[in-house]
Amino acid sequence: MDFANFLIQLLNSLQYGLLLFMLAAGLTLIFGIMGVVNLAHGSFYMLGAYLAWFLASQFDSLVLAIVVGTLIAVALGWALEWLLFRHFYHRDHLDQVLLTFGLIYIFEEVRSILWGDDVHSVPVPELVNWSIPLTENLSYPVYRLVISAVCVALALGLYFLISKTRLGMKIRAGAFNREMTEALGINIRLIHGVVFALGVALAAIAGMIASPISSVYPGMGSSVLIMCFVVVVIGGIGSVRGALVAALMVGLVDTFGKVLMPQIAGMAVYMLMAGVLLYKPEGLFKQ
Amino acid sequence: MSSPKATLEILPKGVQALLALGAIALAAFPLIPSDSSDFYLQMLSQMMILAIFAMSLDLLQGVTGLVSLGHAAYFGLAGYALAFLTPADVPVSLWWSLPVAALGAGLAALVIGFFVVRTHGIYFIMVTMAFAQMVFFLFFDNKELGGSDGLYVNFRPDASLFGWTGIDLENKTTFFYFTLVMLVGIYAFLRRLLFSPFGRVLAGIRVNEHRMRAVGYGTFGYKLAAFGLAGTLAGVAGYLWAAQTGFVNPELMGFHMSAHAIMMVILGGMGNFAGAIVGAFAFEYVMHFFKDLTKHWQLLMGSFIVLVVVFAPRGLLGLGERFMKKKDAA
């Protein structure tokens, strides 16, 4: 592999890793703050993708679709938290695993009833629908750069929200000591609703912005869910920073693994996880 | 984190009677004349095999408090072991292939357990799932191991011993009774284990691991032992499954299989092994029923799971217990 190729593969890993981060961030946030493990997280990703396809075909604009889709996702996340998840914070992880596994079945079927089982595509917005020639043979799609940029922007926004705003402070306080925070007069139920909606929105947005390059098809949630879990385990549950580092690592291992060692590429990421666990059973970063 | 949730370690007389009746009904079933008896015989055999699988998970989950989302890995490994051990033209002997397959699965459980048991709570759940996925991909990606299409088990194991051919496992009824004996035997073994010193330590770990450590028990070793034992018993179930269906594929080690096992254990009620049996039968029955009902059976199944978790978190036996308590109070 020559240097130019190496750089391009690095770019590929970065883009894949950043998208994974978006998903993992939502999952780890929800777990870190509320202690809920959500197997249906992949379903939100799928939901986002299908929403993007459906709305983009109605509005003829992906950007508008993403805006509206995000609002729908936030509303859905809020409703789910209020109706269902709120009652499970104090319950066993086992119950949460089962509940969310049942939800996966339900979401899949609802999706099938609403939108059918076909494969769909979402058109890339015309403005960014071109490629930058990198070598004589290979061009890099600008839209992928846009995806990376959006992920970075959202990551920064998340960091800013959590570390530098009052809301973020309340969230962190609530995660640290719920009773004390409530005693101080902060509406912890509201905070939880916000965090859950945020997590769902992140997953849905990931699905939406990725839809032009990933296509929209049934079962797209499950394939991404497992990777998501691996990222969260490596990074440390509850740590958004950990999710970022871990997602980039997974991106690297997956990308270079496919090219350099195709026979074990499928297992490579899990071996990485096993290695990390040997030294740090709680993941790379603490909450 | 994990609260002590085991239900009904000591089974009330009513439940015991129900179980005994169930065993008698099963034993008597092949005697009922019916046109489709072959199908139902096989269906019940499968349910019994899944009950063994569920019981092995119950040891880990209900008794020791370790929730594993990757238990199917050992189930599938033993099944594959039988597939590899069975030659193309003759059956393999039951008497050595079963121990080898089960112990092989147990060994894999010990190896994976070494990595996994050091984690706790939610980590444990996720990590067990990830390792099972790794095993899944190992078999899925490699043609030498059968690849994505799986492998055939050409013959059921041969149960002849030094020339005595009393048990012919190719006969569906014989296989049914063989499985029933295994089910009852493993149930009895596990019940004894539950109240043995080893079992009491495991239960103590579930209730409060720190306290057990403070008292001086090496909890890592006990948990690892439980993990290995559970893996071995899952291997027995997997071996029987492969023998019964004659076919293995990577999905046997997949996420869905593991999740179904968890559901069976929860559905019945955890920690007493009877619940695992009840849960396995109930779960399979419900799934068959829904599938026959409508194309959108997944919606029904998902709703059913959600309802069970919300309203009957201690499973069917837990419901039964609540019901009986109300009766006594009234």
Add this chain to the structure above:
Amino acid sequence: MTTRREILTRSAAVIGAASSGLLLPQMAMAQSDKVRVGFMLPYTGTFAQLGVAIENGFRMALNEQGGKLGGREVEFFKVDDESNPAKGIENANRLVQRDKVDVLVGTVHSGVQMGIHKVARDSGVLSLIPNAGVHVATRAQCSPNVFRTSFTNSQPTLALGKAMVDRGHKKAVWITWNYAAGEEAFEGFEQSYTAAGGTIVKKLGLPFPNVEFQALLTEIASLKPDAVACFFAGGGAAKFLRDFHAAGLSKNIQLYGSGFLTEGVLEAAGPAADGVLTTMHYSDALDTPRNKKFRLDYAKTFKAQPDVYAVQGYDTGLLLIKGANAVKGDLSNKKALYAAMEGATIDSPRGQWTMSKAHNPIQDMYLRKVENKENKVIGIAQKAVADPATGCRMG
């Protein structure tokens, strides 16, 4: 004690009810004079569209002949196989042992097919494969009661090699998923391409169903081949087409594939797929009177456009009709039934085809080019392509 007695009686009632519940479906099915046809197809999940198309095609074939098989009425049974190989045998047994079907039509997914195949060989039931291309079913494990009306995974790519070399593309990279269907497709490609004088520069693969192609596309670019040959299907195929195009590779490197690369995904792939060449035993745009009539009738009946899966389902119906008519509806006359089906020439929308000795179609492979969301047929890549049937001991 009263409580215990109540428990005992109640539990006895429950067990009694459950057992009668199990027996009920069987009692309801009185013996009738109808032919029992069982569909084991994916009605949920990724392949649900394919399952529906196959059943539609089959029923259409039957209805064109008055809805009867050899003069007898038909009764249908259905099982959703969910494309889950772990339940393949169990689901097949529901049809064969519980519902006692005379014919089992299924399925799409090769892993599930292995389960059906086992049940078919053990029980002897007539098994018709309307899609799954797994090799062994008509090779080492061929069986007199198993017939396939679709293709083997290597048949389309067997016709690909020469077509590529004829166009001057002598250096190619192969890429697919690392699973059975991908491996088998490669088999056909390797055989035909090297025989025609082509060189396979590199064989790339990624784990199924991974669709992160960027890394491998970058690798392809660095290898600078004349062409890329591949096997992908469904959502992954649509993504590959778009990614290949977006990476600028389509400028200098011609993309070829087994036909499934462009089946059912052209709407999703859009203009990225233009110019892609594939080989397959059918094309929606096949310009023959037979195909046009089929497509018209199908669209009128089902208010949807047919695809290759509908054609395969249709041909399965045609094959069964031929067999049933030859034995005047007496499906237990296996010798005559199988002989009739073996010797059949099917007048299919894909063109006429015959059954090989291993019970797989011998059929023409068309060379298709994507133009404007359509697979235009630009010629016949190879006539009468037969699967090598290695290891089959029939005939």
